[in-house]
Amino acid sequence: MTSIVGDFPDAVRKSSEVLNIAGRIFPSTAADVSLEAVLADGRVVIGESRISRSKKPIREVRIKPARVRPLKETLAAIERADLITFGPGSLFTSVIPNLLVSGIPNAIRRSRAVKAYFVNLMSQPGETTDFRASDHVAAITKHAGGNVLDCAVVSNSPVSPAMRRRYAAQDAAPVENDFETLRAMGLEVIEADLLIKGPKVRHNPAAAGAVAFELALRGRERLI
Numbered sequence: 001m002t003s004i005v006g007d008f009p010d011a012v013r014k015s016s017e018v019l020n021i022a023g024r025i026f027p028s029t030a031a032d033v034s035l036e037a038v039l040a041d042g043r044v045v046i047g048e049s050r051i052s053r054s055k056k057p058i059r060e061v062r063i064k065p066a067r068v069r070p071l072k073e074t075l076a077a078i079e080r081a082d083l084i085t086f087g088p089g090s091l092f093t094s095v096i097p098n099l100l101v102s103g104i105p106n107a108i109r110r111s112r113a114v115k116a117y118f119v120n121l122m123s124q125p126g127e128t129t130d131f132r133a134s135d136h137v138a139a140i141t142k143h144a145g146g147n148v149l150d151c152a153v154v155s156n157s158p159v160s161p162a163m164r165r166r167y168a169a170q171d172a173a174p175v176e177n178d179f180e181t182l183r184a185m186g187l188e189v190i191e192a193d194l195l196i197k198g199p200k201v202r203h204n205p206a207a208a209g210a211v212a213f214e215l216a217l218r219g220r221e222r223l224i
Contacts, residue, residue: 026077028101031068035097037061048093055126055171061092061143063100070103078104081113082219085212086149088118088203091128091136096143105144114219118153118208121194121201125171134181141185151188153211154179155203157195167201174201190215 013025037045040057051061078084087095099105108115117140119133128136133154141147154177167173182189192211196204 024077026074027071028074028098028104029068029070031065033063033065033068035061035093036064037092051093052090052124052127057129058092058127061096061100063097067102070101070107075103075107078107078111078113081111083212083216084108084111084113084115085215086115086117086140087136088120088208090124091120091131091139093127096140099140099144099148105146105148108144108148109146112219112222114215114222115148115150116153116190116212116215117149117151118194118203118211119155119177120175121155121159121203122167122172123175128175129171132176132178132181134178134185136175137182137185137187147186149187151190151215152182153190153192153194153208154182155194156191157193159195159201163201 034046035048035051037051037054038059038061039045039054040059043056045051045054046064051058089095099108117137119136120128123129123131131139133152137149137152140149156177159174164174177189177191179189190211192207194203194207194211196202196207
């Protein structure tokens with residue numbers, strides 16, 4: 001679509017129209033960037049798909065070129081938001097990359113919106129093996145150059161033994177919700193039954209949406 005319309009943000013808008021998406025999508029940047037990960041052994045892996053396939057722990061991720069401009073429309077959306085959510089999603093290849101664009105973390109910090117991280121239900125092999133909820137938050141804080149979160153939303157739904165065994169075969173496990181550490185980091189911890197029944201461990205969209213709605217109302221009150 002970018003090759004057709006000649007502009008990445010316009011391509012996103014056109015794609016949204018074709019797919020009949022209700023909301024609006026604002027890319028962090030229009031620049032052509034690549035994602036790099038520095039692994040625990042010092043090796044550098046380039047590209048989202050290659051990073052996701054890596055089985056080594058990730059020390060940090062970065063974009064190349066390192067300094068790119070954010071879109072003005074994105075900064076404006078952040079400024080007027082009632083709620084800014086992070087996740088659920090791949091920590092190092094989906095959530096954090098948005099925070100690597102110059103100006104985005106500071107815009108989030110300046111926004112009066114509620115900032116909430118929806119903690120992943122399961123670890124990802126290599127990428128977040130043995131990560132507790134607080135480790136996810138620490139990685140976000142590190143890459144954002146400081147705190148950008150008000151609260152962590154965690155699931156208190158039990159994962160069945162059969163499902164645990166199935167994921168263990170893929171070197172994945174439920175993320176431990178270490179409540180006291182999260183609170184010691186200055187975060188409000190919000191618990192909810194967020195697991196949807198099915199063949200895979202996934203967030204229940206309706207349950208997560210209900211939590212997001214309540215947080216958005218709280219954010220709207222800040223603006224009154």
